[in-house]
Amino acid sequence: MSDQATAEPPESFDDFQRRLIEIEPRLPKRLRQAAAYALEHPDEFALSTASALARCAEVQASTLVRFAQTLGFAGFSELQELFRSRLRNRWPDYSERLRALQQNARDSGDPVDLLFGFADSAAASIARLREVAQRRELDHAVNLLAGAGTIHCLGQRRSFCVAHYLTYALSQLGVPASLIDNVGGLGPEELAQAGAGDALIAISFSPYAPFTVDLAKRARRAGVPIVVVTDSALSPLAGLADVRFEVVESDFGSFRSLSATFCLAMTLAVAVGEKRAKAAA
Amino acid sequence: MSDQATAEPPESFDDFQRRLIEIEPRLPKRLRQAAAYALEHPDEFALSTASALARCAEVQASTLVRFAQTLGFAGFSELQELFRSRLRNRWPDYSERLRALQQNARDSGDPVDLLFGFADSAAASIARLREVAQRRELDHAVNLLAGAGTIHCLGQRRSFCVAHYLTYALSQLGVPASLIDNVGGLGPEELAQAGAGDALIAISFSPYAPFTVDLAKRARRAGVPIVVVTDSALSPLAGLADVRFEVVESDFGSFRSLSATFCLAMTLAVAVGEKRAKAAA
């Protein structure tokens, strides 16, 4: 047992990680193996038993105990407790937390409660997005947009920021994109340039801005292919779409997260950019 | 042991949850207690031991075993395995996943990989935001903004969408807000209306748009209180701020998430709205 065994054990997981990375090079072979496994599979380390972990890491069970002792723990169990508490604190239950927060936050007016509420809400949105992501729709949309001339982005009110960001990202990637911002009421004229060889991305959530619906209808008549991002199949935009994404954002005190929508927007922009770059090469 | 014991056990956690909610009302007292605890503390259920859980749920250890058997499991251990696998699959390690995704996604051009990458990136940003949230800064900013006349929102390029959304949200909440969008180059004039009794929220990330820095300096000279949202203490905006938020967004293939920034923006908007409403009442 080396002299490090007398040092006090790390208190937080981050602390553990730092110290481990520091001493790793000086560790003997098997202990280093154990260390590497711990850093690479922290979840398994929290949930499995010592012997099962030992088998996976191709180490003896006693090595794991020695490894824990080298770091200052009494034994493997103490070390595992660190991994478990990390898992516990990482992602408390969203639905439960959201409910609890909604009741208090807006009354208490505590900004930290609010922040946590919006954070949970955003995380829940993103988790759902991950679950319902459809390869078919994504591929379809990317093909459609990659083949288009100019991509026109349309969104009003709270969807405007998504349309603006899409335009920004696409342009950065060298894809011709144009924002229909309706400045000075020239929205219809901005769109008038779009033809069948172009494409429109229209974003709108309930309550659907009439202007967005209107312009999308015009585009449809002009034969412009349309990708719609909306929140339900009953949206007035739904029927106009060549490809439709339904993004369900969770809300917190009547304010909806935009995180999932932005994730989708970034994905479309980058995927289209990549595809165009490949086609050009 | 009731007749339900012969039924086959639930296969997924969702399945388990559904069946439990269905039969819960028909369960005897102690079993219902165990069921309630399982639904409310699924993480504990995965990580603790039977006897520890029994103590927390104020139930006998044997009750937990019978509870598992009622649901069709052989014993408590089998039931716990369900909870553990749920925890395993729920949030694999971000850093690890991000690394893996980054290597593949942009080359493969698979939009689903991209989407998952952006989703992970956003979730990581939000998790970090939650950790570094400072009550002091939040309170300070909310006080400052709630006491102001008009709140001017400034952001260019990719920060523009945040400024726009802030303006939208504040207005919805009845807070006088104005967006400095620099349409037609009238940015300086838009800001010229702001005085010491107003406030400015300036948002800028590296590479910092010169226009934003410029206008923030002017506002400073005019004595307008400034809340800054930026990404580092070295930002050219940092020195101009009365309150400064450092939002560290994680990126995915050189595209940074905006999720944490939006969470913060929403928080500020709602907190300020609440505070004003209370002051007015």
Place this chain on the structure above:
DNA sequence: CACAGATTGGAATATCTGTTCTATTCGCGC
């Protein structure tokens, strides 16, 4: 090459965990 110290593998052990069993309590119809 031989030696000493560190490191490791694997069996033995002590502890703790889940499970089973039985006496007791509880709830309900008569």
Place this chain on the structure above:
DNA sequence: GCGCGAATAGAACAGATATTCCAATCTGTG
């Protein structure tokens, strides 16, 4: 209030788990 069946508490048990220990092996050094 009595008696019956279900439900429960708690002790007793069986099994698994972490830990310890010692012999075997490796590694670096004189």
